[in-house]
């Protein structure tokens with residue numbers, strides 16, 4: 001009997017530990033998700049560099065943070081690339097559901113099945129990075 005009880009307690013403990021990471025991911029701490037998303041947007045995926053307009057000295061305009069603007073890099077010469085000259089506003093991810101945003105950042109496809117023009121990178125983020133970025137962008141609406 002004790003043996004059965006012990007093994008039951010042991011399996012419960014193993015299950016609890018094995019699913020801990022999963023639980024943290026799901027319940028998550030929204031604040032943590034947002035600050036990780038902010039870090040990815042500003043320091044890793046660099047969304048902020050293309051999606052925020054600049055002043056005449058080339059500094060990002062804090063007051064227009066992620067409000068869209070002219071693309072800061074020009075198309076490479078002698079290449080026939082379909083190049084976009086404007087990056088849209090992404091604060092609040094207008095027109096995108098959370099699932100749409102995750103799809104764009106993990107597969108590179110828009111909700112209506114397009115691949116955005118260059119220089120928008122065709123992102124292949126992990127699902128958890130994509131979720132963090134989308135959570136952060138949605139928090140800005």
Ligand code: HEC
Pocket residue numbers: 041045046047048049050051071084085086087088090096104105110111115116117118119120121123133
């Ligand atoms: C090198 C510049 C650049 C970077 C970095 C960049 N983007 Fe973009 N993004 C663009 C441009 C340019 C477009 C417009 C593309 C077009 O017109 O087809 C765009 C389009 C988009 C769109 C709209 C797509 C559509 O047509 O529905 C979203 C959403 C978006 N970007 C999100 C992001 C996010 C999130 C990041 C960071 C994870 C990011 N972008 C990083 C340049 C960039």
